[in-house]
Amino acid sequence: MPSYLVVGAARGIGFEFVNQLSAVPGNQVTGLIRSQATASALNDLAAERSNIHVIEADIFSPDSLREAVAKVEKVSNGALDVLIHNAYSAGTEVMFLSASQFTGKETELHQELTETIKANVIGPMLTINAFLPLIRKGAEKKLIYITTGAADVDMTRVSRLTGQIGYSASKAAGNMVMAKYAGDLAESGIKTLSIAPGWVETPATEGLTQNPEVFEYLVNAFKRIDPNVKGMITAEQSIKAMLEVIDKLDAEGSGAFVSHHGNKKWVD
Template sequence: MKQVAMVTGGTRGIGLETAKKFLVKGYQVAIASIDSEDVIKQAMDELTALGDAVFISCNVADAEQCRNAVSKAVEHFGTIDVLAHVAGVVGQRVPLIDADLADLSNTIQINLMGTIQICQSVGQVMVKNRTGVIINVGSICGAMANTESIGYHASKGGVRMATQAMARELSPYGIRVLSVAPGWVKTAMIDKPIEEIGSKLHMKGRIINPQEIADAIYLLSLPEASAINGSTVMVDDGYASFKGVDGYSA
């Protein structure tokens, strides 16, 4: 029987590459996301060409939508073995004193409460099964400060601690919960000036490709990673290791 992965934010960027990875590895995949019709169609055309994938509309900031999406995924595939929770936003890149508090609140609602809400719904399924793996996508901003917004830092720091607390609660049921903390990743959230700055802060001299994060998520989902639980794995090409010093200079 094929295993089932649920990927939030699976219609673009890291989420899309993660969905592709699980499909290539033989999983059935439920894509929970919100996006424009054109983006959804293009993504699902790519994904269904690789395997058994279904799209389920879900704004993770809404708890009821999370519950409904999980119910639909289970109805369609029978279970959920792995949750890769990728959905998130950066918010406005402005200093705190100039920030729109509504934007900060929205960022925290999506990134932090969205994580808690989708993990609660999937966790209820996994507790019944007494098995499962939940992998949340955090950020280096959950462990160290850089130029991103206060709301983004607060939300990703919350994801890190929520992951640890979830692991403690869910491990007795055979469920692992962990997170990955990417450095700067080449997605639509990153513009050219930021990419140029970020390239100097990674050991390869470039920012990270979404496929590299997807690969890490898949590896951490495997039984061979069974001793990794409650941890945040830095998938940052060394960014945090040398604290933002130019890592590419010889």
């Protein structure tokens, strides 16, 4: 009976991971959330499916993580097959400033980088390290980090997307950390993967479609990468594609940074 842990499962991509994984009756799926305040949809789904477990935890607190590990251990029979780390920060209110626009805004720059590195690098490391004992006992032994195509240098260079410096840089750092884990844990049979979901329509991005100017800016940027891009894909499409890539992950591909297509095609 495969067991999955989805970190950051309350909404959007994380919620859809839980939805699709739990649709397979033999899977045991735990959703780790920061707060019950935003988890009503997840709790409703868990009420319908007995193979879903919802656990609240602060991933920056070692004590809270230890408590979460103990709870997950009970519902997953002492082992985890796949950990999917989706919790993240897109940045602060100045996230769309370009590098040069931070001139004279040194405090804001510090906050932008500190916030994103904490959420997108330190948080995942604390969480992975806490749950490693359960992953070591699993059959699949997979650590999955949800990243972004905006962390790819060539994608950024070609698209000329100049904002979200903290998000892009911290996710690039997260990708490197996952590659480090791949080497570190190879002899244990543990495999890692950084995978970007594509340009996905979620509660976090729904405001883009309501702002024609920003939406047009992003579409034009992505068209520099792929002229056929028209807009966002659904979370259902993204997660279905990512699960196929995750399922195929083997030792040879461990530590890689890929898109939901399993390659470097970042947008559809």
